[in-house]
Amino acid sequence: MTIKELEKKANDIRKDLVDMLTEAKSGHSAGSLGLVDVFTALYFGNIVKYNPKKPEWKERDRVVLSNAHTCPAWYAVLAHAGYFDKKELKTLRKLGSILQGHPYRQSVPGIETSGGSLAQGLPIACGMAYNFAKIDKKDNWVWALTSDGEHDEGSMWEAAMFAGKYKLFNITQIMDRNNIQIDGYTEDVMPLEPLRDKYEAFGWHVMDVDGHNMEEIIDACNKSKAIFEKPSLIIAHTIPGKGVDFIEWKYSWHGKTPNKEEAKKALDELRTLGNRIKSESE
Amino acid sequence: MILAKNLYQKEKLERKPTRDGYGLGLVELGKENKDIIVLGADLTSSTRCNWFQDEFPERFIQCGVAEQNMIGVATGLALTNKVPFVSTYSVFCPGRNWDQIRISVAYNNVNVKMTGAHAGVSVGGDGATHQGLEDIALTRCLPNMTVLAPCDAIETQKATLAAGRMKGPVYLRFAREPTPVFTTKRTPFRIGQAEVLRKGKDASIIACGPIVYEALLAAEELSEQGISVRVINNHTIKPIDEEEIIKAAEQTGAIVTGEDHQVMGGLGSAIAEVLSKNEPVPIEMIGIQNRFGESGEPEELMKEFGLVAKNIKEAVIRVIKRKG
Numbered sequence: 377m378t379i380k381e382l383e384k385k386a387n388d389i390r391k392d393l394v395d396m397l398t399e400a401k402s403g404h405s406a407g408s409l410g411l412v413d414v415f416t417a418l419y420f421g422n423i424v425k426y427n428p429k430k431p432e433w434k435e436r437d438r439v440v441l442s443n444a445h446t447c448p449a450w451y452a453v454l455a456h457a458g459y460f461d462k463k464e465l466k467t468l469r470k471l472g473s474i475l476q477g478h479p480y481r482q483s484v485p486g487i488e489t490s491g492g493s494l495a496q497g498l499p500i501a502c503g504m505a506y507n508f509a510k511i512d513k514k515d516n517w518v519w520a521l522t523s524d525g526e527h528d529e530g531s532m533w534e535a536a537m538f539a540g541k542y543k544l545f546n547i548t549q550i551m552d553r554n555n556i557q558i559d560g561y562t563e564d565v566m567p568l569e570p571l572r573d574k575y576e577a578f579g580w581h582v583m584d585v586d587g588h589n590m591e592e593i594i595d596a597c598n599k600s601k602a603i604f605e606k607p608s609l610i611i612a613h614t615i616p617g618k619g620v621d622f623i624e625w626k627y628s629w630h631g632k633t634p635n636k637e638e639a640k641k642a643l644d645e646l647r648t649l650g651n652r653i654k655s656e657s658e
Numbered sequence: 659m660i661l662a663k664n665l666y667q668k669e670k671l672e673r674k675p676t677r678d679g680y681g682l683g684l685v686e687l688g689k690e691n692k693d694i695i696v697l698g699a700d701l702t703s704s705t706r707c708n709w710f711q712d713e714f715p716e717r718f719i720q721c722g723v724a725e726q727n728m729i730g731v732a733t734g735l736a737l738t739n740k741v742p743f744v745s746t747y748s749v750f751c752p753g754r755n756w757d758q759i760r761i762s763v764a765y766n767n768v769n770v771k772m773t774g775a776h777a778g779v780s781v782g783g784d785g786a787t788h789q790g791l792e793d794i795a796l797t798r799c800l801p802n803m804t805v806l807a808p809c810d811a812i813e814t815q816k817a818t819l820a821a822g823r824m825k826g827p828v829y830l831r832f833a834r835e836p837t838p839v840f841t842t843k844r845t846p847f848r849i850g851q852a853e854v855l856r857k858g859k860d861a862s863i864i865a866c867g868p869i870v871y872e873a874l875l876a877a878e879e880l881s882e883q884g885i886s887v888r889v890i891n892n893h894t895i896k897p898i899d900e901e902e903i904i905k906a907a908e909q910t911g912a913i914v915t916g917e918d919h920q921v922m923g924g925l926g927s928a929i930a931e932v933l934s935k936n937e938p939v940p941i942e943m944i945g946i947q948n949r950f951g952e953s954g955e956p957e958e959l960m961k962e963f964g965l966v967a968k969n970i971k972e973a974v975i976r977v978i979k980r981k982g
Contacts, residue, residue, distance in 0.1 A: 438737075489762070492761060499729070503730060503742075535727045537727075
């Protein structure tokens with residue numbers, strides 16, 4: 377896809393996301409909207425190796441979502457990628473749905489590991505990468521999506537140390553640096569900076585990107601695959617709630633969803649695609 | 659039942675720590691399956707993983723003192739078709755990393771084997787902090803888990819092999835100190851099947867771990883007083899052998915449970931859960947009675963905490979008196 381097409385795809389996914397969250401009546405809006413561009417770049421920007429017709433394909437890359445509460449974005453992207461019918465998206469969080477509030481490996485094709493309790497994904501990614509790099513010696517890549525807030529947890533740093541020690545070059549961690557967590561701004565709740573220095577001290581190669589700039593995201597992902605001495609971290613600076621004005625930057629939207637009226641407002645806004653197309657309600 | 663010669667002469671039996679059985683079992687598994695990987699957290703020789711490490715250095719992963727990450731690494735290995743064994747003390751696994759076990763291992767239902775060494779007050783001098791008394795309770799409440807507490811070094815070896823050959827999460831507990839080896843290579847062992855080691859009709863003792871031997875001694879002494887006691891080795895705490903337990907209650911009418919673990923949530927509770935809904939009979943529970951452990955010689959501690967044959971005998975007499 378061209379950059380323009382990727383941007384259009386991300387916008388379509390955001391619209392589905394607003395619909396899903398509104399229908400579900402509970403869930404995490406800000407983080408999910410903020411990660412759409414990263415997910416879109418990974419799945420439609422020719423970064424992740426996958427085959428929706430064969431979710432168990434041996435040569436596939438592994439994608440692990442450590443901040444698993446942002447799974448609505450992942451669900452929408454997987455549906456767009458052809459892993460399951462888009463109709464399923466409206467069943468998010470409903471009884472019997474394959475789309476649990478936090479991802480359940482056994483029910484969703486394309487989801488490699490269940491998650492929901494923070495800071496468990498990066499350690500799992502380390503185990504996968506260790507196997508591919510050191511035991512099986514295969515070139516499957518491991519993409520670990522994490523959040524800034526979950527770096528309050530000690531196990532993130534245990535995993536960072538482990539990946540550094542074993543030089544797990546086949547992990548690319550993409551950290552959603554949106555500066556918010558449930559109780560407020562990350563630097564107020566528990567300061568994380570200087571993140572770059574910390575990770576470099578742990579033996580990682582660190583890159584900073586604008587998490588809404590397709591070109592930058594894709595470029596950094598490709599660069600990370602060319603580094604064979606150490607694991608890579610891409611700090612993706614994102615706007616929580618990106619694309620919907622009244623959600624952007626507001627930590628109060630961490631764990632809530634739009635009501636019908638708010639959803640209409642959000643969709644109108646998304647349909648303009650940065651004022652390049654007309655809103656349907658005009 | 660096939661058991662050691664001179665079974666009731668404690669001093670004549672060989673003594674070995676159950677963890678030795680784990681070390682031997684791992685090496686055997688490593689030879690038969692190249693996908694077996696062992697993970698350690700800075701306790702490699704204490705958990706006997708060094709035997710595996712010496713044999714298969716490329717399949718041993720040193721994780722440092724970081725038990726939460728270790729569970730994640732094991733999960734990642736299992737999700738890429740390896741069979742990881744996580745080895746540390748029971749106070750750290752499942753003690754410290756229970757949330758990781760709950761979500762990454764149990765909810766995910768992955769093929770991760772976890773072992774908790776140094777379980778029970780019999781650990782001795784290290785005291786309360788290092789005596790795992792809650793691990794059975796912590797693991798048996800999780801769906802998809804299999805929970806094993808073998809009774810001696812030979813059985814621990816069999817349990818290790820069985821855990822490595824089955825699919826799904828397993829927690830395996832073992833002790834620190836050398837204890838009598840009273841089973842043999844030919845004693846049957848199957849996960850999920852309790853074994854009647856001694857027949858009896860007046861009461862049944864259902865125990866796990868090295869306490870099973872104390873139960874046999876108690877039964878032998880009671881037989882001299884004309885009391886006939888069945889002894890059951892219940893090495894699998896989950897999935898529990900309901901049939902054998904219900905049969906013991908029906909046929910003997912009174913139960914004593916025995917474990918080196920808190921009675922709250924442990925084997926005793928598991929037996930009570932089965933019997934209260936199927937065959938309610940009087941139960942006495944030998945185990946740790948809502949206390950933390952403390953330092954001391956293992957044998958002293960076993961007496962102090964009421965876990966030896968004498969205590970089991972008294973419990974049998976009490977429970978028989980309570981029969982309707």
